Amino acid sequence: MANATAPGKIILFGEHAVVFGKPAIAVPVFQVHALATIEPSREPGVWIDAADLGRRYDMADASADDPLGTIIRLTCERLRVVPEFFKVRVQSTIPIARGLGSGAAVSVATARAVARFYGRELSADQASALAYQVETLHHGTPSGIDNTVIAYGQPVYFVRGRPFEAFRSAEPFSVVIGDTGVASSTRVAVERVRCGWEADPQRFDALFNEIGEVVQAARAGLEGGDWKTAGSLMSHNQRLLEAIGVSSPEIERLVNAALSAGALGAKLSGGGLGGNVIALVDKAAQERVASAWLAVGAHRVIVTRVE
């Protein structure tokens, strides 16, 4: 038997513009995770049990774009082994389609578990590269930030196509994560932004540049322990995400409730159009924001500490 886990993630600053070459900052969220377990079986072939989706199937019957079938196939190709005589069970506490990186976490956990089943260990870089290939099935032009932050399990300052930079905040800080309850597709959100950019490249390029500047200033704020500045940059980032068309009334309800409850800043995180909202908080506001969100209908609230 072999198993492996991978955490969820949030994007603190810079989603969407990161697809267009701007920097972004993401951190892992260890309160939620995907778990892949592999057991040997007597039967030839590979049996997949996607427990959360209520689906059990033979890998041979999986469609070419099936994410679990694909990550198992790619990992076995990388290890130069023929996948057979095992059962894979995948479970995840990361809600699907809420911007918390559930797809990338499932891929990373499964790739690592398959490697362990064959007595091997994947490096973070190898796990990230394999998961990236599956991310391209979810939406055609992933920046690679999800698979990177999840495979490395540490805060990243990320620019597409470059090795990521590790960054450390001056001190640990807290982020409250609230689920709007609205499932949203990253593919749809990314396509919407691309259509906007095609229709008005000048306006969108200016917005992406401004997001890039916010991300750089936010990195300096976090590294310098200037939480107030980092918070107001988070809210500034939210206004820019509204301008590129990926916010929603549910997101704005949570953003406004967080600010009224004393958050230093708040924004959507991930693809948007639903999913999760994040708020940067000091100790005093943490509980107030969590309660305010539950009062306005957030489906789930997590407090995470960024170390």
Ligand code: PMV
């Ligand atoms: O997978 P999500 O919903 O967390 O979105 C990832 C972030 C985007 O910038 C919207 C897309 C990408 O590939 O970077």
